[in-house]
Amino acid sequence: MSGFVSVLRRELSLSLRGGGEMLTLVLFFVIVGAIVPFAVGPDKVLLAGIAPGIVWIAAFLAMLMGLEKLFGPDRADGTLGLYRLADTPLSAVVAAKVIAHWLTAALPLILASPILALLLSMDLPTFWRTLVSLLIGTPALAGFGALGAALTVATRHGGLIAPILIAPLSMPVLIFGVGAISASGGPGQTGVATLLLAALSLMVVALTPFAAALAIDWGED
Amino acid sequence: MTQRQVQPSLCLKTFALSVGRGETILAQDLSLSVPAGTGLLLRGPNGAGKSTLLFTLAGLLPALSGTVTLEGYDEDFGPAFHHCGHKNAIRPRLTVIESLQFWQAINGSAALTPVEALERVGLGRQAKSDAGYLSAGQQRRLALARLLVSARPVWLLDEPTSALDADGQKLLAGLITEHLASGGLAVIASHDAIAVENLAVLDLGGRV
Numbered sequence: 001m002s003g004f005v006s007v008l009r010r011e012l013s014l015s016l017r018g019g020g021e022m023l024t025l026v027l028f029f030v031i032v033g034a035i036v037p038f039a040v041g042p043d044k045v046l047l048a049g050i051a052p053g054i055v056w057i058a059a060f061l062a063m064l065m066g067l068e069k070l071f072g073p074d075r076a077d078g079t080l081g082l083y084r085l086a087d088t089p090l091s092a093v094v095a096a097k098v099i100a101h102w103l104t105a106a107l108p109l110i111l112a113s114p115i116l117a118l119l120l121s122m123d124l125p126t127f128w129r130t131l132v133s134l135l136i137g138t139p140a141l142a143g144f145g146a147l148g149a150a151l152t153v154a155t156r157h158g159g160l161i162a163p164i165l166i167a168p169l170s171m172p173v174l175i176f177g178v179g180a181i182s183a184s185g186g187p188g189q190t191g192v193a194t195l196l197l198a199a200l201s202l203m204v205v206a207l208t209p210f211a212a213a214l215a216i217d218w219g220e221d
Numbered sequence: 222m223t224q225r226q227v228q229p230s231l232c233l234k235t236f237a238l239s240v241g242r243g244e245t246i247l248a249q250d251l252s253l254s255v256p257a258g259t260g261l262l263l264r265g266p267n268g269a270g271k272s273t274l275l276f277t278l279a280g281l282l283p284a285l286s287g288t289v290t291l292e293g294y295d296e297d298f299g300p301a302f303h304h305c306g307h308k309n310a311i312r313p314r315l316t317v318i319e320s321l322q323f324w325q326a327i328n329g330s331a332a333l334t335p336v337e338a339l340e341r342v343g344l345g346r347q348a349k350s351d352a353g354y355l356s357a358g359q360q361r362r363l364a365l366a367r368l369l370v371s372a373r374p375v376w377l378l379d380e381p382t383s384a385l386d387a388d389g390q391k392l393l394a395g396l397i398t399e400h401l402a403s404g405g406l407a408v409i410a411s412h413d414a415i416a417v418e419n420l421a422v423l424d425l426g427g428r429v
Contacts (some may be wrong), residue, residue, distance in 0.1 A: 008327035010315065017314040078308025082280055087299045087371075088327040 003088025004096050011100035021069065022108050025062050029109045032058035033116035044121045051120035052181035055130055056137075056174050058116065059109050063141050064103035064166075068159035070097060071216070080153070080216065086138040090216060095209035098139075098146045106138035126181060129190070133180040137197045140173045143204035150212035153220040171202060230293035231257035231374055233278070233406055238287035240270055240277040246285060247273050248425050257293075257374070260397060260407040260417060265425030271410035272306070274425070275377045278408060279304040295373065299329060303371070306379045309364040312351020317344060320352050321366055328371035338369040342392060359383035365396060376400060376407040382415070393417070 015022060036054050037047060074080040083093050113134060117127040148166035155161060179193030232254060234294065239249035247270025255261045263271045276282040278289055279302045294301050311320060321335040332338075339345050342362040355363060361384045368376060376397070382390050394416040397407055401419055409415060 003327035006323050010319075010323050013319075014312065014314055073312070075310060076308075078306055078310040079312070081304065081306065081308075082310050082324075083302050083327070084281060085279060085302055085304055087329040093327070114325040 001010075003086065004092045007088070007093050008100055011097055012103065015100070015104040016066035021066075025066055025105055026108045026112045026167050028065060029058045029062040029112055030119075032061055032116050033038055034119050037119065048122060048126070049121050050115070051122045052126065052130055052133075053136070053178050054120060055113060055116050056177045056181075059106070059138060060132060060141060060170060060174060061115075062109055062146055064163040065139065066101065067145045067149045067162050070101055070146060071153040072149075072159060075153050084217060091209045094146060094150065094212045094216070098142050098205065098209060098212075099168055101146060102142040102221050106134075106142055110134045110138065129181045133177050133194065133197060136180070136194065137177040137203055138201075138202040140197075140201040141170055143208035144169045144173070144183035146212050147208045147215070150215040151219065153216060173197070176200065231404065231406065232292040233275060233375060233408070234290050234292055235278070236288050236290075238274075238277070238289060239285040240273045240282070241285050242273060242282075245409065249285075251287070251423075253423065255406050255408060255421075257404050258401050259405050259419045259421065260401055260409060262415060262420045262422045263410040263425060264412075264422055269425040271425055272379050275304065275306070275379050275408060275410055278302070278375075279377050291375065291409060301373055302375045302377055303368045303373045304377045304379075305364055305378040305381060307383070309360045310353070310367075311352045311360050311363055313351060315352050316349055317352050317355065318348040320363065321370055324367045324369040328367075328373075330371060332372040333369045335366075335370055338366040339363075341369060341396075342366045343388070358386055358389055360390070361385055362389060363391065369396070370401075374405045376405065376409075378409045378411075380409060380411055381409060382411055 035052055039052070040046060083090055086093070095100070096106060110131065113131060114127070117130065124131065144166045145162070148162035151165060152162045176193045176197040180190055180197050223353055227256060231285060235251050235253045238251040238253070241247045249275070250406070253261065263274065273282060277284050280289070281304065291301055315323070317339065318335055321374065325335060333341065336348065339348050342365050344359060344362055344366065352360070352363065365381065376389055379392055385393060390413065397409070397415065397417045401417070
């Protein structure tokens, strides 16, 4: 357990001391949302209608950008090999990294989402639902991201392949994530989508550390 | 954790071991026996398979054929191998002492404290500085300190002398001697002379 906490603490302090990386992700998230009004026109009704989808797409893309940082530097400097020889099981190390990835790549986006809500003229009830669906759904994206990063860690340009690999896996997250926000499906529908999103997140976060650890163990060198 | 330290019957054995990368065999039919308290020095030209053999012994690479066993060691005590490769696994933005505390936390302790280990390798004064600012030789010393904070019976050292100054080489020889005296064993790949007794030499050059 102390190993798990140490990995988490190390990842967080590396991210926080890196400074710029987290800000870059947030800015990317905001920019993706900000260019939409320019692309589809400043029609407030239309923007408000597609806003939940835009926020989710922006979050998805921004989280993909952070993937390369997940295992890449560890592999480059030999830390990954030592993780495989550590007392702390590799799956625990990966689990700590998934949590750290969520805290540094998803939580800042969620905190920045009010900016997008303003830009896309979301109304307040929709914004609260967006916030909840992001909070519930992004752990699944973090888990899938870790799996993709682990599968491609030994590959050259793995950072480019991982997003392609996990995009199909992440589709259900986007579908239920947006479904949990939009009121079009009726009140009952929204609740079901939220529950399915939560189930997806729980399952992915529980299972991917083991899958990713296997991928690293078999894939390295 | 203390059980992991001294076990007199400990012996690292390989049987008909072939190592290589992918399809390429670099060294084959190695049947080695390294009993506790002794070390094995791997020699051979660049590309002879020294590092690959160390990776395979550590279990980081699958053996192409044959087996590696550590006799007299109970797997329940956790991993038995320390691998110290070319890469020092040192990350800038963490201080020297933080790096070492981290490795102790995930590798287990029952050995020196991080502060003692830093004093031992001569980095006591750099404890609070950013590990990324250390020179190559100091980073090497920090990597060696990692072996000291967690007790493990088998050290696999890949070019441990690289970037070390004369004092550092003496320090390394001292550390290995202590480790062997306490009942551990070591496999070392190096081109330099290492002033340690009880070292057998294996020449990997031109075996294939």
